[in-house]
Amino acid sequence: MFLTDKKKRRFYLVIIGDSQRLDMDRFQEITGESKIKFGSEDALQAKWAYPSASSLPLAC
Structure with a gap:
């Protein structure tokens, strides 16, 4: 999940x-x-340059 604070600073x-x-x-x-x-x-693309609805390259 990609979350942000009220003022979109964090x-x-x-x-x-x-x-x-x-x-x-x-x-x-x-x-x-x-x-x-x-x-x-x-904001997701600006911060991590990763498209939404995609799987992150993390192994379980």
């Missing part, structure tokens, strides 16, 4: 298992952010 790439769910409230607590939302496709 970005997070969260990797979890396909059968897991992200507790957004807990994630906000851990990061100290007041609001977390999904980042845009444009």
